Amino acid sequence: MPKRKRVTIKNFDEDLYRLIKVYASLEGKTVAAVIEEAVRSWLSGKSNYGEVLEWARLEEEYRRNYNVLERELEALQSRYGEGYVLICNGRVIGVFSSYLEAARKSLEACSTQALIVKLPYEKRVEKVELGLPW
Amino acid sequence: MGAYLEDGGLNYAPVVEAVLHNPLRTRLVRLKLLIDTGFQGSVLIPLSEYLKLGLNLFEEGEAVAVAAAGAEVRLRVARGILEIEGVGMECRVYTTLGVRRALLGREVLKRLGMLYKPPDTLRIPL
Numbered sequence: 001m002p003k004r005k006r007v008t009i010k011n012f013d014e015d016l017y018r019l020i021k022v023y024a025s026l027e028g029k030t031v032a033a034v035i036e037e038a039v040r041s042w043l044s045g046k047s048n049y050g051e052v053l054e055w056a057r058l059e060e061e062y063r064r065n066y067n068v069l070e071r072e073l074e075a076l077q078s079r080y081g082e083g084y085v086l087i088c089n090g091r092v093i094g095v096f097s098s099y100l101e102a103a104r105k106s107l108e109a110c111s112t113q114a115l116i117v118k119l120p121y122e123k124r125v126e127k128v129e130l131g132l133p134w
Numbered sequence: 135m136g137a138y139l140e141d142g143g144l145n146y147a148p149v150v151e152a153v154l155h156n157p158l159r160t161r162l163v164r165l166k167l168l169i170d171t172g173f174q175g176s177v178l179i180p181l182s183e184y185l186k187l188g189l190n191l192f193e194e195g196e197a198v199a200v201a202a203a204g205a206e207v208r209l210r211v212a213r214g215i216l217e218i219e220g221v222g223m224e225c226r227v228y229t230t231l232g233v234r235r236a237l238l239g240r241e242v243l244k245r246l247g248m249l250y251k252p253p254d255t256l257r258i259p260l
Contacts, residue, residue: 048232051181055231058190058210066196088191099213103157106191114191121195128209128228130199131172 061113064090069115070123077120085121088114095119136219137248140166150238154179154227155215156187163187165236171250172202173239176225177216183236184229189214199230207231216242 017031024034043049065087072092076085083095084102088110096102099116106114139146148169154177155162163183170178184190189212197209207230214227225242243249 051231054185055181059208062193062210100158103192103213107158107160107188110191112190113193115193115195117195124196126195126197126209126211127206128197128199129172129174130178130201130207131170 058113061088062115065113065115068092069117069121073121073123080119083119085117085119086110086114087117088112150218152238153217154183154187155217155222156189157192157213157215157224159215161187167236167238169243169248170237170239171243173237174241175228175239176241177214178228178230178233178237178239180233180236181210181229181231184210184212184227187214187227189227189229194226197228199228218246 020031020034024031027034029037046052068087068090069085076092076095080095083097084099085095086093086102086106086109088106093105093109093114094102096105099118102116106116137148137150140149141147150167150169151164152167153162153164163179163186165179165183167177190210192212194211194213197211198206199209200206209228209230211226211228214225215222216225217223223242223245240249
């Protein structure tokens, strides 16, 4: 069951909205269900629909875990100095002496996304030259 | 496995066959990597291959790709092990939305000694 969210749409075509209401009522559906069905049908024509959904899921979890890293970094660095921090499910799982230990633990304890960073960690964005659009 | 030029109709795309493993070597994918001297990093793969390797469980910090036209796109990055002709090397594996072909970039070319070396003289008669 997907999470539900209240959405307000401004400047929606009034006649179209009336039609949706009538058809929804005739078919015993809610307006939201009809609009979701229409949007799903529109999205199915997009070739990378599944990929975008997967990306969004990973990205949401990555942001959650990265925020934990930002919040806990100072404390982790002063407490451990060196090591590999494993973060997943919105919490610090542990600090390990080797990368492989952290990776093994990730396989065991994490599911959607996990972050393994080396301490001391310098917050910076790695920029990679890509050349032409791929 | 091997390195060769593929498809004369496409002006002979330079390809390297390789096996990519996750850092624990618990999963692998076989890839035909297109040599891309415009790509500064090591390996860029489609998201589907990235997920097959489970690299989402071994991700590292923030990374962005800068395209030739100047646009920046968010990259996911994790460690992997690239095996070419039976020899494995640790490398950084990148992915982003919309990647259709796996690319082998300058970071690996440098380590393998496969850098582009132009001839002293051009063959084109002037």
